[in-house]
Amino acid sequence: MEPRRPPRTVSDPKVRQVGFVTPAAAPPARTVSDTAAMPAAGASQELPLSGSSLSPVMIPPPRHDGLSARVTALLPVPIAATALRLDNLQIRVGSYNQSEVLLGTPPMTSPSSRIEDAVSEFSDDVSASSLYGRTEPDKVGTAFPGRSGDLMPAKSVVAGGSIGSHTPENPPTASLVVKALPGITEKKRGMLEKQHDEAAAPKPLKEKTTKAERRALQEAQRAAKSAAKEGGGADPTNTKKDKVVKPTPQKKDVPEVAASSGKKVDRPLEKERKKEVLPLRMQFDDKHKVEKVKQRAIVNQREAKSRVEFFQRLPQYVHGTQLQELEAKFFQLDAVHPSVYKVGLHHLSGKITGGNARCIAMLLAFKEAIKDYSTPPEKALVRDLNAKISGFVSFLIECRPLSISMGNAIKFLKNRIAKLPLSMSELDAKASIQSDIDRFINQKIIIADKVIVRHAFAKIRDGDVLLTYGLSSVVEMILVYAHEHKKKFRIVIVDSRPKHEGQILLRRLVAKGLNCTYTHINAISYIMHEVTRVFLGAASVLSNGTVYSRVGTACVAMVAKAYRVPVLICCEAYKFHERVQLDSICFNELGDPDAILKVPTHVESYLYGCMDNDNLQLLNLNYDATPSDYVSMIITDYGMVSCNQLLIYCSVF
């Protein structure tokens, strides 16, 4: 066992400090004998910053206490909490940058600055490139406070939505909000109105409001871009400097802005949401609604009869019948383009899996469909095409619930179509949408992946032992890239039943000559001893920093945290979602329950004969939610961020 351990140099503080570590908390050397003594040492070192975090590799000085963090995460309504949070944010930003400046991070700046140009050229939003400026020391301090003002509207928007209209999107959260804080919401309303009046007066603030409003509405991106350019070019430099000098007035200002914009946006937003956001999730335990949907459904699917109580609102069909039914209806489905149909079948049969691959396949199919599309007489392209895409989407949903990446891509596409000028000829319009799709794939996925690979590469040292879980395309690219660039490291691939996706990764990596160890998730605590970094993929990163990913990821991250191994989540920014989710129960996807029964060595299931028993319910979840506490850093195409900074990104995309 001993010889398998990595050389101690790996966990030498000097090496491990890079980029992650607040200078105050130098990580102690990690040996087995040390672990007992370490918590005390670590805690005492970190105490000035935090009481709760044990990890020496946490970037953000963790929140003052768990409760307030929860509350802000849950609902950013109470002003006290938001102020607190802002305070937090600022402190963190400062310390984060400080550490970065101190350490200099030479390996990181070189690739990122190289890529920076490329990204800013491709990115739609200026704010993104300004975020990039983070690597330059003098801009750093100013960039984030300025932004934090922007991010508030988005937060309060979310809150307003959940208070005003009881959106079925996230029922547990919404009900919690209403129950827990009726007084505060009332108070907030009052304050909102008051502050709205106040905020209307000053000029620069008003300008800000409109900008925030637009952003919150997710409308007129292009207009926002130019506006942001103007704002980002000349104006903010002054205001930002003010803010840096006097942090106290800023604290007052920001809630005002947030509140006023939140109030203003409240009404139109609800309408907008209904229109724009993809059909909100069905509750499958509502019999009445299910009947309705069934009437509309393309294929009448038999629903699985015994479902775990917690998950009854999620769709679950008898596995295996779906594909047959859908195939049999091949020629009946008039509205669905062949290429979309093919993608749907691939999703259903599991031939295409993974957020990126599914998204790309879907977009290419849409592109194909748009190419073959012609506007029927007396209809407007914009409306008809959007309706058509909606039809495709509902077909795809019937095949398999959409991934968040796909949802975002669809939102993008519909937005683009909706914004086509009416005067545009059909040919031009189609060409422009097709090139939009191409650009989306190229920028948001392919180039984003490349950028992430470069960023992550900077985090790999010679002698590292990297752990990954399941199969993530980005992580695979990172590993291959690092191998090609002569890094000497070892890989631990952790896998789980029933999909055994890790074996695919293992096969590919071994074929490329990488040094791999393969194990199952039950051995995670054993293998974590020797690991120095954990790289994980994600299906989505939510705005409270929760990482929504393949089931088992949370477990890996938790164990890694317990062993003080940094957890790096690799996720393209287009997969970010502004939703807030606290657990994996309120939204998930159910897999084939029979899959977990099959044991390869046994032809017959162990539960043979018990299947009809009413007391037996099988649960095969596809995703889980990793709380942000377990995540050291998220590597996106806009650089490496900590979970708490995510809100900014979420509001941007």
Added chain:
Amino acid sequence: MTRMDFEVVVLAGGASSNLSPLVSQELPKALLPVANRPVLSYVLELLEGSNLKDLIVVVEGEDAAQLVGGWISGAYADRLHVEVAAVPEGVGTAGALRSISSYLTANDVLIVSGDLVTDVPPGAIAATHRRHGAVVTTLLCSSPVSGPSDSGTSGGKEKAKKPVRHNIIGLDPTRQYLLHMATGAEVEKDIRLQKRILQAVGQMEIRADLMDAHLYAFKRTVLQDILDQKDKFQSIRQDILPYLIRTQLSSEVSGNGLVSSESGSNKSAVQDELRWLSQHREIAPSTFQDSQPLSLKSQRDDQRSHKCCVYIANESKYCARLNSIQAFSDINRDVIGEASHLSGYSFSAQNNIIHPSAELGSKTTVGPQCMLAEGSKLGDKCSVKRSVIGRHCRIGSNVKIVNSVVMNHVTIDDGCSIQGSVICSNVQLQERVVLKDCQVGAGYIVTSGSEHKSESLARK
């Protein structure tokens, strides 16, 4: 645009020698009545039910083509858009396709044999084909246990038929890919398997209980290439399909880049898509993981391989081909019996179909699973069991008809007994004729009092 980018070709055949006394110049195979409807109508209605309304029907022989065309235009005038193409006799299925292949434009072609009686949705085959991106997908169904097990009358025939028909079909463990196929005649010899295919798959399942239903989905470009290049190929079943299966791993058709192209009718679009995919594949190989065992284990050949897939019909589905006299009577019996939903008629409470205009004499019984078409008259004390009787037949008294098919305008005189036989149109059976397991060709006159057993009677 064609529906889902599929074109449909129905190969209705011509005068088949297998069915010799039944088919004739006046009655091509496609128009043989099954439960008083031409057998071709079952295919056409199946396709119509699947929303496939633009069809190409290929018939061997000019005369037959005219007959078939005339019938179709009469029966489906406003429902289907059918083009009937006549090809010279004896060109085989491949030859028939060759003559119309230049008219095909869609991405994939669905080829249906006109003598198929099934309720397997053709969409299922098409969708499987699409899903796998296969070169050819074929429908396999469990081969019928020939002959009714409960009626001992046709037992002799069964024995004679049984050893001949056997298909050896090799499948991969997931039962999605077709690895080997040998027809009945070849089974006598040793089976030869390709080592490469076996190596690539690891494990092959050999089945003898499956039947090729002659419903294929082909990739058009590949089909056209093969038809052009291999002008000796006569039959889909015996030449084209084995060729494609044989060359799965060393594909020549894919060498010119036609096979590897994904969906998309326009070439430039195809290349565009390929570029995307390959670009992404280059950086993210695993996102395009292929679950196909063939490519997993022989990735070097990935470029030069194509897929031959199968769709295995559910056991509960009915699927039969009318390619022998035995099959003819079986299908007739099944369509009014166990597969009655295919017939399109509504059954009476007695589980039979008696047209209102049919007349029955006193003490005449018509049992369950029988069919009596319009204008037919039965005399007194007749007994009909499990049989189909066509239009305007005149049947005397004391006639027994069991397990038989009687077509139109047949005259049967008093005291006849018919078991397990097929009696074509305009036949006259004189008094006290006894027929057992016989086929009587059109217009034949069986003299009174004669007894026949297992004979084929036709006009010289």
